[in-house]
Amino acid sequence: MRSELQWVRKIREMARRFAPEIVTGIGDDAAILKRSSGKWWLVTTDALIEGVHFRREYTPAQLLGHKALAVNLSDIAAMGGRPRFFLLSLAIPEDLDDTYVEGFLEGIVAAADRYAVVLIGGNLAASPQGLSAHVTVIGECAAHRAVRRDGAMPGEAIYVTGRLGLSALGLQLLAAGYRLSDELPEPLRRPILAHLAPEPRLSLAQHLAEGGVARAMIDLSDGLSSDLRRLCEESRVGAVLYAEALPLVAEASEFGADPLALALHGGEDYELLFTVREDHIPRLEEVRGQFPDLPLSCIGRTISDPGHVYLEHAGHREPLAPRGYDHFLRRSG
């Protein structure tokens, strides 16, 4: 079977068509449509599928509802946009009790209120196996202010929000049998919550977009090594990452995991990865001042070597293979 990336390329090629409203079609975090002279719409879709993206046994219904919306909001954040409306297409298996479905709905509506998004439509169907939630979000931004994946030039600084690998650690802890509860100690609770209830970085992303600070941006859903590669390919640049500068989850080693591997290849952090021109770094520092609680790390630099990503570690530079999540390859992270 083709890899996910190969399928996306094939579909993009098959479906390329012109329409005056289309600014960007397939291939970015969200599509961009012209709404009026001063506004653009952003449209994106993503799914959570039981047995693929989550297991019901460790996923509280409310948090699943939150996450089903949050992963889509993260795509709107990656464009620097403001989410406005969403649709929910839900497939419900016969063996699922109403309480879980109600919890899911409460969770997604609570997340919608928190991020000021309104549910405007949807679809309900039976599922032959497992719950799945497909969400489509419509967002907006000022015309020409969306931050795309293809805007980076060589010589820009690469930044990332938060700590990398926290969600992947949370998933390992859940797989090892830990469960979210009031008694769970904080060092276990934090990664598990990062996995079950990621927070889209909407507000920071809007500041980056409106201030013209970020030149290219993507959200980290499949893992840094894969998502950075995508940004580089779209922008036709290369990149060097500095291993020592990565915001690692050091405590992962206490649980037998390698913090560096988690940071490079762990999926579902939903943090933002973006590039900044050297002369715009003072503007970035202004934005940073408004988000004192969110780590913001300079982790590398773009170079003029299209599509190639390197890792610099203890003075050595080595090629970094994309080993993040791909739905149609064996997980190799």
Place this chain on the structure above:
Amino acid sequence: MRSELQWVRKIREMARRFAPEIVTGIGDDAAILKRSSGKWWLVTTDALIEGVHFRREYTPAQLLGHKALAVNLSDIAAMGGRPRFFLLSLAIPEDLDDTYVEGFLEGIVAAADRYAVVLIGGNLAASPQGLSAHVTVIGECAAHRAVRRDGAMPGEAIYVTGRLGLSALGLQLLAAGYRLSDELPEPLRRPILAHLAPEPRLSLAQHLAEGGVARAMIDLSDGLSSDLRRLCEESRVGAVLYAEALPLVAEASEFGADPLALALHGGEDYELLFTVREDHIPRLEEVRGQFPDLPLSCIGRTISDPGHVYLEHAGHREPLAPRGYDHFLRRSG
């Protein structure tokens, strides 16, 4: 478990929020958003799920691609709109070969070209069982020209396009082992194609909307008895259907099926059901003249008895229960 209708009501109640762009939220064939002073956007989502909506053994991949888009376009037709863009969220099981996926994509892109809709984004994921395709379509119409479900008044004529029950007969034939092939005789081919490759009635619907002919409209996806009930509930009217006026599939009786039951409760015809004011019937006749090949039948009348639907048959009037398809009830048609 709650019925599909009960869930939709509950979600509608939970999620009701105000936003200046929202003209209509949950509860119609599509949501309506204001785009600019002269234009509205229409947004809808629907899914085809293997083992629920189709079986792969009798569904050619290209036709599945066509249908995944067509059922959504039918919702845009039901508002009198013009479809413009769509997103595709596809869940692909491991045991499915690339050829079927490619055929599906060819079919959906061919349907998109035929109806002038452009694929602008999507999502690919693994599926634990069966192929499923969730599609979101964005359409448009002139402001204030969308035909909603809630616009009917008592005393209007009820019309329907096409013949009712053809798709349900096709499904029965497929279940009985008939397959689409070049050798299949026409009387079998027609119902099977109606089931596998429905045609959204976009062009007729646009004429009905732009000419102000249809007061309320819905597409027939779950079956006449259920869909008419929905239109009546939203419009706070009742309805009488004349059994003798229904455009039946008479040849169904040759295959042991009851043409009247198929017409009343058979799903997936994707024909249009709409109401017309008495004094607008001349306008309807003008529209009819432009679609000489599409049957257009007056099948009943709205009455002032909110939410109640009756069937008049050989001079007797009896209540007609909604026995169309509901995803969370046993099929009872």
